[in-house]
Amino acid sequence: MVDRRDTLKLGLAAAATGVGAAAAKAQSVPQSGLLFPDTYRQGIVRNPSPPATPFVAPLRVIPRAQPIPMSSLVPPPDPRSHQRYNEFRPQKFYQQVLSEFKWQYHPEGVYAGGSWSWGFNGMTPGETFAARYGEPILIRRLNNLPPVGTGNITWALPSSSIHHHNGHQASESDGIPQDFTYPGEFWDHHYPLFPAGFDKRETMGTLWYHDHRLDFTATNVYAGLSGFYLLFDEFDSDNERDRNPRASRLPSGKYDVPLILHDVRFDQNGQPAWDFTGPHTTPVPTTRQYDSIPNPANVAYEPGSTYTNHGMLGDKFTVNRIIQPYFKVERRKYRFRILNGGPSRLYKLYLTTATSSAEKFVVISNDGNLLPAPIETDNINVWVANRHDIIVDFSKYPAGTQIYLTNRLEMREDGAGPQGRMLDQGDQIMRFDVVGGKVEDPSRIPDRMRELPPINMSEVRRRRTFKFDYDNGLWTVNGRLMDPDRVDAKIEKGSAEIWTFQNNGQQWAHPIHTHFEEFQILSINGKPLPANSVLRSRKDVVELEPMTEVTFFGRWRDFTGKHVMHCHNVVHEDHAMMIRWDIVEPGMGD
DSSP states (O other), rough: OOOOHHHHHHHHHHHOOOOOHHHHHHSSSSGGSSSSSSHHHHHHHHSSOEEEEEEEOOOOOOOOOOOOOOSSSSSSSOOGGGGTTTOOSSSSEEEEEEEEEESSSOOSSSGTTTTEEEETTTBSSEEEEEEETTEEEEEEEEEEOTTTTTTSOOOOOOOOOEETTTOOGGGGGOOOOTTTTTTEEEEEEEOOOGGGOGGGGGGEEEEEEEETTTTTTHHHHHHEEEEEEEEEEEOSSOOOOOOOTTOOOOOOOOGGGEEEEEEEBBBBSSOBBBBBSSSSSOOOOOGGGGOOOTTTTTTOOBOOTSSSSSSOOSSSETTTEEEEEEEEESSSSEEEEEEEEEEEEOEEEEEEOOOOOOEEEEEEEEETTTEEEEEEEOOOEOOOOOEEEEEGGGGGSSHHHHHHEEEEEEOOTTSSSSSEEEEEEEEEEEEEEEEEOOOOOOOOOOOOOOOOOOOOOEEEEEEEEEEEEEETTEEEEETBBBOTTTTTEEEEEEEEEEEEEOOSSSOOOOEESSSSSSSEEEEETTBBTTOOTTTOOOOOOOETTTTTTEEEEEESOOOOOEEEEEESHHHHHHTTTTEEEEEEEEOOOO
16 A cells, blocks of 8 residues: 655656656555545544533633743854844744643543643733834744654654744744744744734734644644734724724723634543544655654654545544533623634534524624724635634623534534534534623724735736646646646736635535735636625635635745645645745746
8 A cells, every 4th residue: 555655755856857747646646545435434434533522621821821931042143044043133033842741631530630732921812912113022932742652642753843834034033834843943933023024014913823734734733733813903902992993992801802713522431532543664765855754653754545635534523622611701892713623624603592593693704804894794605724713792692692613614524624524513612601781991903904906916926726636546736736846827016916725625624824914806617706795815725625716816025935834634634735835036037
């Protein structure tokens, strides 16, 4: 049998000899060794998680990260390692230690003793960073994960690259897949905190960070390596009592609550489980420098050929890594920052009560970027890596009301995309319990928020088309597998381009993320967006549905270096639906 890594190497060898991608797959790779077996069934079907009573555990409100003195970082940061470091010298410093620890997803049954997890500074999700434009920061991340063969999580890889999604920072601080650390090493991330092109309309709000290790993003994020990163400025000022007349006064403090959704499957001992049959019994040879993994226990760490490559679905819904929590809310407005942390499940979320299947709420952002104006709705689509900030006004509900965050989007059993129908009752993700009487609420929802940057077609230097498909058991872009040494697009700094994404599949869906800068969608299947569409925003993820084509306008400014674009169903990314693109100096583009 030939697994995905062997296939990757065969494809690279073929590319090196000038053989086309299709020919390489047809001639070099046995068909029977690549097609995903029809008899395979997801773990939630073969071996579902032990029961866990919903709504008995309170929501974990993630603490905010606290800065440390620069002198605490030994050795000190090296300005030569970062573009524009002296121009945007850090004003605050942080350190996160990646490690393995016990985490309590639920207080009952097999979960009560804790489940092994990876995370940051002893927690998952990691601390929430709250930074301000104009105040650059530096985060040192020290990899203290157990080396291969010595830890309790046996299905993830303890070499890590932490990506700041979708921050406007240089490549060396972005956390791209090939920039990873081994246990005992650290990486400094410099975040200059200015909007792209120094245009305030490019200001961002709700971002996140997560592992992005080449070929093991899905498993490492699933193990616990994710967290929130929030940005503030004069308008979105993190202060609902701000006296500045230009401030939005959106709900803040304990009324601004980040919520990250991860669906997880657990084994019968209450430990997170990944869908593959087990590791190889003999080491897998490697040929590239970044494949060389320190292995003190001499244990092979490559998954076998039945590693799920369509998608990984869990049957326990977690919010901030707590199984179906409850959250007590006062009778006033709250801002909830909802993030789908994956790995594969897509959501269509509603607020439901005992008497209503679709309560109204207000959407103020898409992919973490404030919209030009708030939109009232009764549901949101949240694909992997999507972020929506919503405002829920609980003042209209009497004390004792229970409101559920409910998903109605049914997924295919293999996790590759939606089933094509809605669930009648849906899955209740978490519960809001309204408590107390009327309270003061100084927050507000402004009529206008962030205007969109203008689209200037005269800036467009070239157009590109990317086709996303499934070939011989692996996920491809333009018929090719990811090769981090191959540059698939050379984009000139300061230019704009038009990109078209095409999904050639009839059954699978792809949340496609491109790093570094946001874009604006021009058309879907050749048609412009409706005037009131929530997609009329700055985005970093394209919700690419089956047999769909999406065209957008994007700019690339301020830095040079390598980046990636990939499917954020991270199982697809790892198998190997991703390309590398570089920002190059003017005159050096393709």
